[in-house]
Amino acid sequence: MIRLLAVLLILWPLLARAESVVVRSGDHADFSRLVLDFDGAPDWAFGRVDGGYEFRPERTDLHWDLRAAFDRISRARIRALEDRGDGRLFIAVDCGCHADAFVLRDGRVVLDIKDGPPPFSASPYEITLAISEPAASSGSGSALGPRVVARAVNELGTALPSDRDIGGRAGLPLLLPSRSAEGATASASRPSAATARAPAAARTVQRNQPIPAGAPEQIARERVTEAEAALIEQIARAASQGLIEADMSQIEGDILAATHRVPPPAPEPEAPEQPRAATLAVTPRGHVAIETGIDRALPANMPDRATTDEGGACTDPEMFDISGWGGPIENGADIGAFRSRLIGEFDLANGVGVTDLARHYLYITFGAEAKALVGQYSADVVRPDLLTAMAEIIDAGHAETAEIFIDQMACDGATALWAALAQPRLFRGQSINTEAITLAFAGLPRHLRRHLGPGLADAFLDIADIATAERIRNAIARGTEERDPGLDVLSARLDLAAGETGRAAAQLDKVIALESDDLPVALLSRVEAALANGEAIAREQISLLQSLAFERKGTEQGAELIVMELRARAMSGDLEGAFDRLAVVQGTAMFTTERIAPLVADVFSALSRDASDTTFLKLAVAHLDETVTLAAPVRRDIARRFLELGLAAPARRVLGGEGAMPDKPDRLLFAHAAMIEGRPEVAVGYLAGLEGADAVNLRAQAMEQAGDFAQSARLFATIGLDDNSTRAAWRGGIWKDVASRSGALAAAAGLMGGSLALAAEPPIATVPDLANAALPPASVPEASETQPPLARASALVDESRATRAVLDDLLQTVTPPPDLPGA
Incomplete structure (x- = not known):
């Protein structure tokens, strides 16, 4: 084994x-x-x-x-x-x-x-490697690897046996290195985790390398070099992360002493460092102060970064420094030069080159091209969100993400300028650094001032900031020698804001006559000024609005021209033409429900206010279904016009609200409609609980129509309608009340019966002084049975003559009440 x-x-x-x-x-x-x-x-x-x-x-x-x-x-x-x-x-x-x-x-x-030379003298890759020889065959040379050599040097501190002794064992050591020994000497053969990028200098003792005399001292020196290099790199890395700060005073002093014979002056004593808590910025929230670990690592005297009014950080104005993204526009664009730097090593996108090209596109007002480029290489571009917003501003006049720039309008420099340009419209009360905006705008190249300036000035005019708009206009005019129609339009708008309507109209008429590229804007401003002053719009201008809208069909400016054409037709009395144009644009992509609703309301308001009875009936009945979507004030005007013409059914349809309790203003109109339809009791129900002269007047009319003349006369009397009260009392036969008044009716009431009949009439509670007043004395002596025949006949003639005069006066003064519902 x-x-x-x-x-x-x-x-x-x-x-x-x-x-x-x-x-x-x-x-x-x-x-x-x-x-x-x-x-x-x-x-x-x-x-x-x-x-x-x-x-x-x-x-x-x-x-x-x-x-x-x-x-x-x-x-x-x-x-x-x-x-x-x-x-x-x-x-x-x-x-x-x-x-x-x-x-x-x-x-x-x-x-x-x-x-060039290495950044520091102890670079680990500038160390000379030991000479490496081919692996020795069995019986000659050393087969020990660097780990074995390092372990022998570290643990024994002496040179290893000679090659001859080792070769006698076929190049194998007596003992394999233990796991612990390998771990202790691993730094001699491979880089540690702490120094991920730098290989250990112990690799200068290579595999299969013979061990020369004095090897331990050589290895020790190399390990010291390795440790120095690793320590220097780690210190440099920590300094780059802001974790430590190098004390260079001694080194700088040595350099200064070597280069200057006069010794440097002694440094002034430093002021004691203030507590860090005193340097924390106070946010608008007052009771909240936030500090990160990086903030604590920064020097205490570093100036605070600019913040918005909401406490957020302001974007660096350098990110919007468009003036430095191209040369003089008169020399042409440098697209070719910038495109040549797009692709870097291994055919990959060069982030710096892509960013520079996108910025140059913005400089030459190529917004669509810049947006497409940023969208394709968003991962390689510096702040793609800002470049995309600037591209949208250049092409569309505002950014789709305008809301994220609202608080940036309070910042300084170009940040405030582009944040304001990003907004579709400005609002009064917003925190806007107008000083920074005008200064940054004045620093733009002339072609960018002319491209961005009119829209920015209009935005400030819309919030009545005439001073800022004038400064922007003056910046646009700087350096412009030839006549600029766009600048004339802006000047005319400033005159309109200042109340100089005559001068503004004359200037706009000159621009319109030039038929330049600024014709649509000039025509819009001219018609808008005329509408504001209640002036009639010439048919030629209305036709020009229509033709320009057709040329720019599908664009935002085309939609604005259509809106102005509709308003001009409605104000000039061409209501049929206005309704025809409404039918054409309704449902198109440019005219959403939110945009078309105000136009429809304007046209119907003009119809109820200015149209003749014939025109009103023709157009209102034809578009009756559209009225139910109108705002309540416009619906009431149309319904009131129908009621004035005695048409209750269409009025009720316009008011709508079937099955629901109508609002108080609508209840008055419903009551009027019920009286036209001969239903006074329904009218009284609609008027229940309503106060005010209009409600009392309608209630009195309803009582009169219902036959309650005494109540009607009392109600008319409470709101000061004495003639209506007398008429109601006359129709009810309340002679005593009528006779107590003045005029032909009072005289006629004295002839309607004797004192007994008059005294028997019920008094009106609301006018007790009239109810109890005595009848006026007869101005003509009455005939008596006791008078002589001739005297009695003469008295009868005089009485008849007086009665006839009273009746003549009555016939001349009393006419059928035309405003009485149902009459």
């Missing part, structure tokens, strides 16, 4: 299957790269040898596939590559370069030959 184990140990290296490793390459601006495609990276050593560098993996059965090694690199840095056997790869270098190496996640090893 022991003999079998010995045979297996001797033959095991011969049974191992050799592996071929492909070497790939790539050239960069300041270094050349080799990638060793291991399936799983073994332990390895890499360092200087005569004529270049050598890579030595722990496995000796590896072979290198160098067929494609120089397909992508020149021989400027790497002159040649050589497979030297036993797994060794030689890299011939004859330039002033240094080497670097690291391992990728998938086990591949990357070797870089970089221009």
Whole structure:
């Protein structure tokens, strides 16, 4: 059994299957790269040898596939590559370069030959490797590997036996190294986990290497070098992560003393460090202060990062520095130069090149191209969300993700500018840093000021911030020598905001006459100003609105032109044309329910307000079904117009609300409709619980229609409608009440009966002074049986004449009540 184990140990290296490793390459601006495609990276050593560098993996059965090694690199840095056997790869270098190496996640090893000296003198890859010789045959040379050598040096502290003594045992040690011994000496043959990128310097003692005299001292020096290199790298890594801070005062002092004969002045004493708690920023929430571990690692005197009013961090204005993303636009675009830097090594996208090209697209106002490029390479682009938003602003005038930029409008610099540009509209009361916006806008190139400025100025005009809009207009005008119709339109809008309607209209008319690219905007502003002033819109302008809308069909500007055309037709009295255009645009993609509803309401409002009776009946009845979707005020206006024409059925249909309790304003209209239909008791039910003069007036009319004239007269009297109260009392035969008043009815009431009949009439409770008033004395003496015949006949003639005069006055003053429902 022991003999079998010995045979297996001797033959095991011969049974191992050799592996071929492909070497790939790539050239960069300041270094050349080799990638060793291991399936799983073994332990390895890499360092200087005569004529270049050598890579030595722990496995000796590896072979290198160098067929494609120089397909992508020149021989400027790497002159040649050589497979030297036993797994060794030689890299011939004859330039002033240094080497670097690291391992990728998938086990591949990357070797870089970089221009210039190494970043620090103790670079682990600049250490000269010991000379490696072919493996000795049985009976000559040493077969001890580096782990055995290291263990012997560490534990014994003396040189190993001579090659002759070892060779007498066929190259095998007396004892195999124990597991604990291997663990104690592992750093001599492979990199530790703490130094993942740097191979241990103990690999300078290579497999199959004869042990020369003084080997222990040499190995000890190499281990010290290894420890120094590992310590330097770990300290550098900790410093880059902000975990430690290097004290360079002594080194800087030595340098200053060597370069200046005059000794440097003594440093001023530092002020005592303030407690960290005093430097915490106070957020708008007041009682909350947040500090991370990174914050605590930062110097206490570092300025705080800008924050929004909500306490969030402001985006760095450098991310929006579009002015530096291209040259003078007069020299043309540099798309070709930027596109040439898109693809990097191994035909992969170069993130820096993609970002630069996307930014250049934005600089030359190619928003769609920039958005498509960022969407395709979003993983390689710096802040793709910001570049996408800027592309949408350039093309559409606002960003689809505008809500995430709202609080950024309070920040400084270009951040505030692009946050404001991202909004579809601004609102009063928002926190907006207008000073930063105008300064950043003034710093834009002229072509970007002309492209973005009018929309931004309009946004501030919409919230009545005329001062900011004027500063933006002035920035657009700077450097513009030729006449700019777009700037004239903006100036006209500023005049309109300032109340200079005449000057604004004249300026807009000039722009319209030019028929430039700004014609649609100028026409919209001109018609809007006329509508605001209640002016009539010329039919030529309405036709121009329609034709421009057709040219821009399917665009946002085309939809705005249609809206203005509809409003202009409604205000100018062309209601039939307005309804025809409504029928065309309803249901189209550009006119959603939310957008079409205000237009329909405007047209129906104009119909109820301005149309003649004939036009109203023609259009309102034809579009009766559409009225049920209108807002309540518009429906009531249309219903009221139907009721004025005595049409209760369509009025009730417009009001709707079948089976539900109507609102109080609707109950008045329903009561009116019931009275038109001759149902006063229903009208009284609708009016139950309602107060106010209108409700009392309708209730009095309902009582009069129902025959309760006394109650009707009392109700009319409570709201001061004395003529209506007298009429109700007259119709009810309440002569005493009528006679107590003045006028023809009162005189006629005195002729309707004697004092007994008048006294028997019931008084009106709401007017007791009138109910109890005495009848006016007769102005004509009455005929008496005791009078002489001639005197009695003369009195009868005079009485008849007076009665006839009263009746004549009554016939001339009393007319049928035209406003009485059901009359």
